[in-house]
Amino acid sequence: MREMELDRSELLREEVARTRLNCGLEVAALHKRGYAKKYAVLATRYGSADTRFRIRGTADPVSTPEGIAHFLEHKLFEEENGSIDDIFADLGAYSNAFTNHTMTGYLFSCVDNFWPAFDTLLDFVMRPHFSDENVEKEKGIIEQEIRMNEDSPDWQAVNGFLKALYQRHPVREEIAGTIDSVRSITKETLYECYRTFYHPSNMTLFVVGDVSPAQVGDRASACLDGREFGTAPNLERLRPEEPREIGAHRAEKGMAVSEPIVCFGYKDNRVGYDGPPLMRKMIGMEILMHMLAGRSSALYNALYADGLIDSSFDWDCDYERDYGFAMFEGRSENPDRLVERVAEGISAFVAGGIDPDQFERTRRRVIGSMLRSFDSLEFIAYNFLTYHFRDMRLIECVEVAKSITAEETAGMAGELFDPELLAVSVVLPGSGLEQGE
Amino acid sequence: MGHTRYAISRSAWGGVALEEVFQVERLPMGANLHTMRATKFKTNLLAAVLQSDLSVDEATHNALLGQVLRRGTRRWPETADFMRNLDDLYGTSVSADVAKKGERHLLVFAVGVVNDAYLDGGDAMLRRGFSILRELICEPAMEGSGLRADYVAQEKTNLRRRIESILDDKQAYAFRRCNEEMCRTEPYAVSKLGRVEDIDAITPDSLAQWHARAVREYPMDIFVVGDVDHTRAAGLALEAFGGSARRPRPVGTASTRGPAPSSKPRRIVERMPVSQGHLVMGYRTGTTFATSDFPALLFTNGVFGGYTHSKLFQNVRERASLAYFASSGIEQTKGLMWVNAGIDFDAFDTAVGIIEEQLDAVRGGAITESEMENTRRGLIRDIEMMRDQPSSLMDLALTGIVNGCSITAEQLKQRVSQVSLEDVVRVARGIQLDTVYFLRNEEGARHA
Numbered sequence: 001m002r003e004m005e006l007d008r009s010e011l012l013r014e015e016v017a018r019t020r021l022n023c024g025l026e027v028a029a030l031h032k033r034g035y036a037k038k039y040a041v042l043a044t045r046y047g048s049a050d051t052r053f054r055i056r057g058t059a060d061p062v063s064t065p066e067g068i069a070h071f072l073e074h075k076l077f078e079e080e081n082g083s084i085d086d087i088f089a090d091l092g093a094y095s096n097a098f099t100n101h102t103m104t105g106y107l108f109s110c111v112d113n114f115w116p117a118f119d120t121l122l123d124f125v126m127r128p129h130f131s132d133e134n135v136e137k138e139k140g141i142i143e144q145e146i147r148m149n150e151d152s153p154d155w156q157a158v159n160g161f162l163k164a165l166y167q168r169h170p171v172r173e174e175i176a177g178t179i180d181s182v183r184s185i186t187k188e189t190l191y192e193c194y195r196t197f198y199h200p201s202n203m204t205l206f207v208v209g210d211v212s213p214a215q216v217g218d219r220a221s222a223c224l225d226g227r228e229f230g231t232a233p234n235l236e237r238l239r240p241e242e243p244r245e246i247g248a249h250r251a252e253k254g255m256a257v258s259e260p261i262v263c264f265g266y267k268d269n270r271v272g273y274d275g276p277p278l279m280r281k282m283i284g285m286e287i288l289m290h291m292l293a294g295r296s297s298a299l300y301n302a303l304y305a306d307g308l309i310d311s312s313f314d315w316d317c318d319y320e321r322d323y324g325f326a327m328f329e330g331r332s333e334n335p336d337r338l339v340e341r342v343a344e345g346i347s348a349f350v351a352g353g354i355d356p357d358q359f360e361r362t363r364r365r366v367i368g369s370m371l372r373s374f375d376s377l378e379f380i381a382y383n384f385l386t387y388h389f390r391d392m393r394l395i396e397c398v399e400v401a402k403s404i405t406a407e408e409t410a411g412m413a414g415e416l417f418d419p420e421l422l423a424v425s426v427v428l429p430g431s432g433l434e435q436g437e
Numbered sequence: 438m439g440h441t442r443y444a445i446s447r448s449a450w451g452g453v454a455l456e457e458v459f460q461v462e463r464l465p466m467g468a469n470l471h472t473m474r475a476t477k478f479k480t481n482l483l484a485a486v487l488q489s490d491l492s493v494d495e496a497t498h499n500a501l502l503g504q505v506l507r508r509g510t511r512r513w514p515e516t517a518d519f520m521r522n523l524d525d526l527y528g529t530s531v532s533a534d535v536a537k538k539g540e541r542h543l544l545v546f547a548v549g550v551v552n553d554a555y556l557d558g559g560d561a562m563l564r565r566g567f568s569i570l571r572e573l574i575c576e577p578a579m580e581g582s583g584l585r586a587d588y589v590a591q592e593k594t595n596l597r598r599r600i601e602s603i604l605d606d607k608q609a610y611a612f613r614r615c616n617e618e619m620c621r622t623e624p625y626a627v628s629k630l631g632r633v634e635d636i637d638a639i640t641p642d643s644l645a646q647w648h649a650r651a652v653r654e655y656p657m658d659i660f661v662v663g664d665v666d667h668t669r670a671a672g673l674a675l676e677a678f679g680g681s682a683r684r685p686r687p688v689g690t691a692s693t694r695g696p697a698p699s700s701k702p703r704r705i706v707e708r709m710p711v712s713q714g715h716l717v718m719g720y721r722t723g724t725t726f727a728t729s730d731f732p733a734l735l736f737t738n739g740v741f742g743g744y745t746h747s748k749l750f751q752n753v754r755e756r757a758s759l760a761y762f763a764s765s766g767i768e769q770t771k772g773l774m775w776v777n778a779g780i781d782f783d784a785f786d787t788a789v790g791i792i793e794e795q796l797d798a799v800r801g802g803a804i805t806e807s808e809m810e811n812t813r814r815g816l817i818r819d820i821e822m823m824r825d826q827p828s829s830l831m832d833l834a835l836t837g838i839v840n841g842c843s844i845t846a847e848q849l850k851q852r853v854s855q856v857s858l859e860d861v862v863r864v865a866r867g868i869q870l871d872t873v874y875f876l877r878n879e880e881g882a883r884h885a
Contacts, residue, residue, distance in 0.1 A: 011555075012479075012555075013555070032477070033477065034475075034476070034477035035477060035825050036821045036822055036824045036825055037821075037822045037825050083755065085745050085746065086746065086807075089744065089745065089746040089807075089811040089814075089815070090807065090810075090811060090814075091814075092811075092814030092815060092817065092818050093818075094815075094818070095745075109822075110818060111817075111818050111821045111822060112814075112818070137758050138758070139758075140758030140759065141754060141758050141760070141761050142761070144713060144759070144760050144761040144779055144780065144781070145761035147712040147713035147779065147781075148712075148713055148761055148762075148779045150712035150713070151607045151711050151712050151713050151715075152606075152607075153605050154605075254710075255710070256604065256607075256709045256710050256711065257602075257604065257605045258598070258601040258602045258603075258604045258605055259598060259601070259602070261605070290524075294520075294524075295520045296517055296520035296521040296523070296524050297517075298517065300517075301516055301517040301520075304516070304591070305587070305591065307591065307594060310595045310598055310599070311595070312602075331598065331602060361521060361524045361525050362524060364524065364525060364526075364527050364528070365523075365524040365525075365527065365528035366528070367527060367528075368526075368527025368528035368529070368551050369528045371479045371480070371527070371551050371555055372479060372480045372528070372530075372549065372551065374479055375478050375479050375480055377825070
């Protein structure tokens with residue numbers, strides 16, 4: 001049996017076992033005893049934001065079409081004789097995949113036949129088969145996926161917000177690309193992206209369920225360590241220099257909706273790091289945003305009583321190595337008044353300082369929701385990888401939440417909410433008119 | 438989570454089995470207690486479900502009542518204070534919402550508390566959870582003889598907005614419109630949120646009277662899933678609800694038989710500024726949860742459109758590249774089936790043609806061995822995975838209660854494992870297309 005490194009949380013009563021195979025793949029597992037479902041994800045550090053890159057010392061910079069990471073994800077399921085989904089279905093396993101701005105993941109879940117499904121996952125992700133015919137065929141499917149998102153006002157509101165907030169960073173681009181960019185994708189470009197981003201040293205396998213972690217390590221090694229993957233490409237991701245300023249203060253779009261949907265928030269320019277400091281910031285921001293605009297906050301309750309928001313109102317933060325923002329979203333009959341009131345509420349909150357009782361109460365709330373989240377295998381798997389790719393350890397979340405101080409969150413509040421860095425995106429009832437930028 | 442490779446919006450399973458480990462007891466105050474001991478979760482789920490018939494009146498009042506009750510209680514009348522108290526209790530979750538199963542309307546109250554074992558031990562959280570559930574249902578924030586007038590006024594507006602906002606989700610909108618048209622002479626056409634026109638007349642006093650009657654007369658089921666044994670749960674439930682004077686009234690059937698579809702299905706086309714055509718086809722299956730062919734209906738849906746190996750996904754998406762999603766789902770209590778797909782406006786006739794061909798293939802027995810066996814494995818997997826989800830376990834038990842017939846998960850698994858090709862063909866032959874609904878753009882041919 002393979003020796004695994006262990007990360008344990010006494011508060012969560014969970015343990016993650018980790019190892020690295022000879023081929024460079026990182027393997028990690030969390031043993032959930034008593035669960036029927038077993039869940040495995042093989043993920044790579046490659047997302048929709050990685051459209052420009054260079055292999056150091058060998059070639060010129062490469063620019064690839066928007067949406068190619070997502071297209072590749074769709075096509076990797078293709079085999080010479082059909083789809084790999086057929087093999088998973090034969091095993092009674094559910095298979096799927098996802099792409100976001102920075103990661104692509106391939107997954108299956110099952111109750112029985114875990115090991116054959118496991119072997120299948122490792123095999124197919126490591127063995128691409130793209131053909132001209134298959135690439136063309138996929139374009140119609142992805143075009144409908146893009147059109148489905150075009151009809152989703154919530155998606156459009158968030159996307160308009162990101163496009164307003166960022167001038168050049170590719171987080172502003174659609175994950176699935178545009179109908180034109182997708183049409184320009186070829187088999188050759190897919191192979192080039194595959195060779196660049198799917199070396200095992202750029203990837204992590206994570207398993208959660210009632211499965212022995214040591215066996216996961218052994219089996220992954222048996223599957224992959226005999227194969228030849230070549231040396232890892234010396235990859236440089238090319239990200240355009242993002243100016244400090246936002247691109248536009250306001251963006252509007254007309255759609256067939258019942259009332260305006262608004263998404264607004266602040267660009268955070270204090271970026272460029274990951275690891276434990278980023279984890280403290282993410283958890284600190286979670287506490288801060290709950291105190292500021294959560295359901296128990298004075299601001300939320302005043303906005304609700306005045307009819308400016310309903311229960312669809314929510315907030316979110318996203319922090320990556322090279323971008324970060326905090327945003328609010330919801331339906332409102334008067335989006336401009338809502339934005340004004342939130343900005344006033346933020347000023348008052350920052351000026352008033354952090355109330356220690358509210359801080360402790362909110363910390364308890366955040367810890368409770370972390371405990372609750374660990375009842376979901378999907379949550380654990382997705383967040384383990386998200387944290388891991390940012391050099392952070394999900395398993396330490398409760399410990400970090402316990403150690404954050406009111407002063408730290410006060411510092412974050414003091415730095416983030418700069419009115420100059422506030423962008424507002426509104427979807428208005430009407431017909432397809434686009435403005436802004 | 439970004440983009441997933443495929444999305445099947447309504448699962449083949451949709452929630453069916455009665456989990457065998459639910460222990461059921463009739464409590465003296467006229468409520469049934471259902472408990473399932475499971476120590477693997479970090480949270481305990483406590484819930485109470487009140488049932489009524491489905492009508493515009495019931496749906497509108499119950500939906501509004503749920504929204505008003507979650508604003509505060511006698512002990513915590515201000516919403517902000519109520520929420521702060523929940524924060525203090527490690528973010529205890531509280532919900533009060535409505536659902537429909539067949540022609541039954543459900544008011545569902547749920548409280549999720551962290552398992553005390555992860556905190557200081559003891560049972561403080563569990564006890565608080567039960568008292569919050571009672572306060573939420575039985576002890577609302579009052580003003581004179583009515584519910585808090587400001588909450589009622591605000592929630593009337595919010596309910597109207599919530600009903601109207603279904604327009605924003607085009608798939609959900611198309612789905613609802615198809616049902617309204619298909620079931621236009623049956624109670625099932627009523628939305629779980631009721632009707633905008635009926636909100637205005639409700640007052641704080643009338644809603645308080647409605648509340649008192651609902652708590653007294655609606656049949657009530659209490660669910661406890663988590664690290665709590667049955668005896669302890671029964672004690673806490675009695676302590677919480679034993680004082681209420683309840684006189685439950687029987688409710689009517691949850692599944693009226695609709696009119697037989699005419700030989701030519703109805704076609705409804707609506708136009709709106711949309712990017713994609715949203716197709717929903719409504720079928721009557723003639724088979725419900727309460728009939729012996731139910732496992733075969735699950736199977737038929739699985740072969741036809743419930744999975745990625747199913748005929749719809751394989752033919753509409755993988756072969757014809759017409760759609761990103763194309764799937765079927767069933768409503769178990771009423772015995773309805775839907776197909777939905779997002780397609781190009783011009784692909785309407787082609788897509789409807791392929792979909793009908795696929796169902797014809799099932800009716801004609803053109804089903805491969807692997808389509809049968811993969812469906813069987815998929816259904817069995819889905820049944821077993823429910824054991825990890827307290828909310829689906831509860832939902833499954835509720836379907837049994839609403840349909841007045843219980844079947845354990847193990848029994849259902851057995852029956853699914855015995856379904857034959859002949860069973861699938863027989864059930865498929867009883868499925869009739871009733872209504873084809875298409876939401877499309879404003880330009881383009883008007884003959885569709």
